[in-house]
Amino acid sequence: MEPALPCAACPLRPLPDFKPVTPTELASIYDAKVGQRLCAAGATILAEGQVATRVYTLLKGWAFRFKTLEDGRRQILNFLLPGDLLGLQGELHAALPHGVEALTPVNLCAFGSDALPRFFSRHPSIALDITWLSAHEERLVDDVVLTVGRRTAMERVAALLVHLYKRAASAGLIETSGIQLPLTQMHIADALGLSVVHTNRVLQRLRKGGFIRLEDQRLSIGDLQAMRRVGRYWEEPAPRRPLL
Amino acid sequence: MEPALPCAACPLRPLPDFKPVTPTELASIYDAKVGQRLCAAGATILAEGQVATRVYTLLKGWAFRFKTLEDGRRQILNFLLPGDLLGLQGELHAALPHGVEALTPVNLCAFGSDALPRFFSRHPSIALDITWLSAHEERLVDDVVLTVGRRTAMERVAALLVHLYKRAASAGLIETSGIQLPLTQMHIADALGLSVVHTNRVLQRLRKGGFIRLEDQRLSIGDLQAMRRVGRYWEEPAPRRPLL
């Protein structure tokens, strides 16, 4: 594990979607960090069922949470982008009920094992932020349930692409006319409860309809509103989120 | 709203699945309660998109969280049983991203609007319990995503019935050879991303296979292990959960 990067120079924190912190809070957060963890693309960050986990903030890169059935069927629960907290479930429960895998090379800020109790006993505002992040992730998963349970394949794909586009933007990952989308079609399929083959069919239709450009892991969406309509997908405007 | 019932005489707390509390904690919890709210079966407890919500603990009865698409398709996110906390999402976000509806007559313990900040600043152990409950609910929803995304209709129904059976048991609702299951087949369908008709077909098969008895809203499961196998459903042993 690398030594911890100084939080004062955090590249994420200045982004407009993150909630400002007081200098005291920032110091406590930095204080609780024990280092950076680097993972290669495709690496397992946290194993399904793992017992002692640590809490991390994802600083750089993409990852995803997933669960599997014993016969190999896999379901992606949600994607993790810079600023997201991970490992909280393992810290609070006995074993981690899901796995976490890196999609790109990933840089994680690691917290010490005593960070959680310390925040809760000494820094109520940070404790509340942690709870907020937990509740926020649940909100995302709630959306996934609606998508997978009640949207058609076309709606699912459109909704997911809009969702990821907006989240990437919020994490400062917008580039000229598009984002880097480090997913294979299998990831999209596993996130939406579809087969790879059908995912491909739907993507073709979206491309031929002129809704998206997607090649070489670069996604651009010509008309976001049109895509929202296709996916029946409208999120509420997101408030600024805390960052640990 | 009725006056708050004394927490010292709470019928839930003595159950073996709840974590013990210190007298101090119990006093603080009781202190934060502002009363009981009663809702009829079928009533909306919290409306989708509602702005100012309150936090409640479900004391008695069954309810469910849900989201809808604008054309009416509905997805049930999870079921709420005695001991569950609800409304946290509304307290932490601007608007409640899902609705909550009562399945039976329901009795809720209501917390004051300042309860959350007060717990966090003065009672770290209770604050941590709240976070635990939030993370735990997310765990349940994660399971739902796996079920709806990757299980077959038969597996879904079996897994849901086992899940609800165990949760009802944990809330002290086991009666002679079975539980009261206050759901219509439409609720089951909406929870599993199925149509009502197909849900009925699957239930018939489970009945004819001798796996379940289900009539008149009473469910009994002859062989839990067999049902688990049908549903490919195995939960980890649940640790004792906190109760607010």
Add this chain to the structure above:
DNA sequence: GTGGATCATTATCCCAGGTTAATGACGCCG
């Protein structure tokens, strides 16, 4: 006791999406 809800049940029909398989395009390694 009769018209109208709601809910369970079944049958008929049919399509959205799964399964299998074959083909290419790359990129990587020896």
Add this chain to the structure above:
DNA sequence: CGGCGTCATTAACCTGGGATAATGATCCAC
């Protein structure tokens, strides 16, 4: 260079589960 693994793409085929509709059974309210 040639073999291999991963991905994307398409075609052919088929099935799990959706849609629609009809029939009862209760349980009201009037």
